[in-house]
Amino acid sequence: MRILSGIQPSGTPHIGNYFGMMRQAVELQERGETFLFIADYHALTTSPDPQVLRENVFNLALDFLACGLDVSKTVFFRQSDVPQVTELMWILNNITTVGFLERAHSYKDKIAKGFVPNAGLFTYPVLMAADILLYQSDLVPVGKDQKQHLEITRDLAIRFNNDFGETFRIPDGIIPEKVAVVPGIDGQKMSKSYHNTIPIFGTEKAIRKIVMSVVTDSTPMEAPKDPEKCNVVALYKLVASEEEVEEMKRRYRAGNYGYGHAKQALFEKLWTYFAPMRERRAALAADPDYVWDVLRDGAKRASEEAEKTMDRVRRAVGLR
Numbered sequence: 001m002r003i004l005s006g007i008q009p010s011g012t013p014h015i016g017n018y019f020g021m022m023r024q025a026v027e028l029q030e031r032g033e034t035f036l037f038i039a040d041y042h043a044l045t046t047s048p049d050p051q052v053l054r055e056n057v058f059n060l061a062l063d064f065l066a067c068g069l070d071v072s073k074t075v076f077f078r079q080s081d082v083p084q085v086t087e088l089m090w091i092l093n094n095i096t097t098v099g100f101l102e103r104a105h106s107y108k109d110k111i112a113k114g115f116v117p118n119a120g121l122f123t124y125p126v127l128m129a130a131d132i133l134l135y136q137s138d139l140v141p142v143g144k145d146q147k148q149h150l151e152i153t154r155d156l157a158i159r160f161n162n163d164f165g166e167t168f169r170i171p172d173g174i175i176p177e178k179v180a181v182v183p184g185i186d187g188q189k190m191s192k193s194y195h196n197t198i199p200i201f202g203t204e205k206a207i208r209k210i211v212m213s214v215v216t217d218s219t220p221m222e223a224p225k226d227p228e229k230c231n232v233v234a235l236y237k238l239v240a241s242e243e244e245v246e247e248m249k250r251r252y253r254a255g256n257y258g259y260g261h262a263k264q265a266l267f268e269k270l271w272t273y274f275a276p277m278r279e280r281r282a283a284l285a286a287d288p289d290y291v292w293d294v295l296r297d298g299a300k301r302a303s304e305e306a307e308k309t310m311d312r313v314r315r316a317v318g319l320r
Helices: 015-027 038-048 048-065 084-093 098-101 104-110 124-134 146-164 204-211 229-240 241-255 259-273 275-285 288-317
Strands: 001-005 033-038 076-077 139-141 172-174
Touching: 001 015, 001 124, 015 139, 015 229, 033 288, 038 048, 048 076, 048 259, 048 288, 076 288, 084 124, 084 139, 084 288, 104 124, 104 146, 104 288, 124 146, 124 229, 124 288, 146 288, 172 204, 204 259, 229 241, 229 259, 241 259, 259 275, 275 288
Parallel strands: 001 033, 001 139, 033 076, 139 172
Antiparallel strands: none
């Protein structure tokens, strides 16, 4: 069974990225043959600064390796190091109608948020389909925002197979069992676009300052509080044991327990939880050549699989 995941190098990863995707990617490598790529082609749709993009790719590779990714179990690579993906995208473009893409929710949502309506953003689902189909993926972890894109991928694979003969596996989506809904410091979903994130890595002083700014209501310290409606408790659940969470809830309900106390407990748990990963990241950052070698080795392994698929595709459409 082959599992494929990808993530854009869009800046400093936060704990929402970790609990929402990164931890699952590490866990999935125990379930089958795993391919994980850094989606730098997809990142170009928002026209990032070239130097910033390069730095983001390197830092994201560091972050995944620090968080436990095992490259003996996972083919880990940079998307742009496997050029077959853009060749397949072009071929798939020719069986994809404009109306089909116009119905994609993600494109409409991004335009509504002020993104430039470029062709890359419009054809994003086709590139995603190429990412998945190129490696003959069986399973693709998806969140709600990517579910429609997987459906588009399945539709394109079926259409291609019907037109040109059986070529692609039809992938299924999986919703990881432990996906956590991570609130930001303002209570909305944690997202870089909302500027409400808590980074995984950073200095103790900087992360403490962010945690202490988590939005709460104005209930006095001595008064009882509702733990089920508190952002601090919701974040604490991610890194504390069940017993520790229940103890914090008890203190909330009893009163004489301020939000400042809860935030300090949250910071201490976060700092301890990510401590081993910080240590691994520091060691990896001291050897950047190793990180790039990991990505190059992954790209070589991915290219070998990609070429097998492209040979079949080229023959199917008459390019051989």
